[in-house]
Amino acid sequence: MLPVAPPSEIALDYLRRLVHSNAAIVLDGTKTYLFQARLTPIIAEEGLSDFDELVHLIDEDKTVAQRVVEAMTTNETSFFRDIQPFEALRKVILPGIAEENRARKSISIWSAASSTGQELYSIAFLVKEFAARNPGWSFRLMGTDISTEVLERAQAGRYSQLEVNRGLPMSMMVKHFTKVGVDWQVKADVRQFVEFKRMNLIEPWPPMPMFDVVFLRNVLIYFDVATRKRIIDRMADHIRPGGYLFLGGVETSMSQSDRLSIVQMEKTICYRVNPQGAKHVRAIPA
């Protein structure tokens, strides 16, 4: 394959607008390398010569437009990424919910922008441990993403050696995976425990349940301020009062809302949804 020349300014401008109009993601001039890295394979697969031809094809074929948007919005993820939110879930949130919701006996957790599924499966492994200690509880674990390609990978729950090498405790590897050829696959009982759906955070949302915990990590950084606020407010609409929202480390300082209070928990911070009508809740001691 002949090397593909870097995109022209006109092509870049077109592609930035496409990604922004479809996914509200802002990719500034520092992200040119990302367009090259993510879209050169599509150019090759379609037998094109350069980014200008890709732009022409996008105009003609909306499925190619969708592929381009998905390629530009796929997030890197790994098992137990930045471990601390998972420690908080395991040590504080799940036991807390068990204590506060004995009558309801159900927990719903959403991994928004779940990518290839490692975040939701990490949550599922912890919830399975909780379920073993707390019989009779029901769970809904949902992952959503804009990209159908990553959702298919997530549903398959099949990962390379490099992917399982990252962040996955060996005890969980033994308990929850089988080896399939050179890959590692999440066992069926865990894959059946979770659901993955396609969803675009900036489009109208389908009917959604109320969640106890939402993970929305390392996604908001790509949106402009107004979009971030809209998404956070919509998230608050779908989290039970007293429920939790985890953002990425940098994002927590970017995102303010009267409906949420920041709480310190273990070695991380997250948001807690205020009871209706209240602007602040008492911060929970670590």
Add this chain to the structure above:
Amino acid sequence: MRALIVDDSRAIRGIVGRIVKQLGFEISEACDGKDALIKLGEKDADLALVDWNMPEMNGLEFVQAVRADASRASMRIVMVTTESDISNVQQALEAGADEYLMKPFTKESLCEKLSLIGIEVST
């Protein structure tokens, strides 16, 4: 902190050693499990990164020997090996290894494994 690199390949010891030094460890090396026990007798280590298949004493046997010694209970052991069957991981877990890293691995994945066992490193 001190790390002991245990591998019968000098080249692998060099590669792993360079990564571990970048993370802030002082390192020592051993060519197999038996040599590693001798080296530990000379100088303690906080962490051992241990290959599986080695002459004299393999990695699993080394882990078992260390875990049988109560004075080394605080030493963390990470198997670093090409052995990648579930049964290998299970055996390492049962022998007392703290974590398992399959070769080839990246510096980031090693950092993440160390973080899992309570060793925070600078990258």
